[in-house]
Amino acid sequence: MIKIRNLSHNYTGGRRINFPDWDIDSMDQWLLLGASGKGKSTLLNILAGLLSPTEGTVTHNELNLHSLSGTALDRFRGRHIGIVFQQTHLIKALNAIQNLQIASSLAGLTFDDAHAMNLLKDLGIHELRKKYPHELSQGQLQRLSVARALINKPDLLIADEPTSSLDDENAFQVLEMLQTQAKNNQAALVIATHDQRVSQRIDKSYLL
Numbered sequence: 001m002i003k004i005r006n007l008s009h010n011y012t013g014g015r016r017i018n019f020p021d022w023d024i025d026s027m028d029q030w031l032l033l034g035a036s037g038k039g040k041s042t043l044l045n046i047l048a049g050l051l052s053p054t055e056g057t058v059t060h061n062e063l064n065l066h067s068l069s070g071t072a073l074d075r076f077r078g079r080h081i082g083i084v085f086q087q088t089h090l091i092k093a094l095n096a097i098q099n100l101q102i103a104s105s106l107a108g109l110t111f112d113d114a115h116a117m118n119l120l121k122d123l124g125i126h127e128l129r130k131k132y133p134h135e136l137s138q139g140q141l142q143r144l145s146v147a148r149a150l151i152n153k154p155d156l157l158i159a160d161e162p163t164s165s166l167d168d169e170n171a172f173q174v175l176e177m178l179q180t181q182a183k184n185n186q187a188a189l190v191i192a193t194h195d196q197r198v199s200q201r202i203d204k205s206y207l208l
């Protein structure tokens with residue numbers, strides 16, 4: 001489904017970061033591992049089409065991701081890639097359900113009410129659908145950001161360090177939630193982390 005070939009990135013004035021070739025098949029679950037500064041966030045940004053690599057390609061179902069730009073790239077990302085950032089980036093002026101609606105609308109899609117309710121129910125936050133981000137706990141915000149990442153039925157769900165600030169019990173719950181939700185929604189899952197606890201739960205790993 002996704003192929004990374006001969007990929008590297010150079011930030012201005014920085015060293016060149018080389019990324020080994022990588023094939024992510026549909027519904028695969030992968031860890032992206034590497035010590036701090038090795039380039040995990042850089043690779044996630046390239047995979048999500050948020051950053052153009054200096055060299056090499058990322059193909060997503062035969063389409064060269066970085067051949068797209070502007071609105072076409074934004075739409076492609078909105079429809080095919082769900083991202084759970086370290087910071088949730090929810091829109092403060094919108095309530096939970098409206099945050100899901102805008103994610104569909106920005107991708108040029110009709111909002112699927114039933115899918116949204118199922119996601120919120122699965123994530124245990126459907127009773128909070130009219131609440132605004134400031135009325136939610138950190139855990140509830142993270143669940144809402146997972147729902148937003150999955151609202152457009154992406155083929156790839158990406159999460160950047162989703163567990164590093166959590167205690168054992170919460171870290172395993174978040175991991176379980178991401179794995180189950182990716183599977184139920186038929187998305188491949190890539191989790192970038194240097195959290196050793198996570199590596200016991202997912203067997204495929206890509207090391208930087």
Ligand SMILES: Nc1ncnc2c1ncn2[C@@H]1O[C@H](COP(=O)(O)OP(=O)(O)OP(=O)(O)O)[C@@H](O)[C@H]1O
Nearest residue numbers: 011012014034035036037038039040041042043194
């Ligand atoms: N916007 C930027 N401009 C210049 N250099 C950058 C930029 N972003 C990251 N870098 C550098 O690129 C390298 C890789 O950074 P990146 O954030 O991808 O690493 P990481 O593996 O995600 O690290 P961490 O685990 O600490 O988050 C680092 O040396 C970093 O200093």
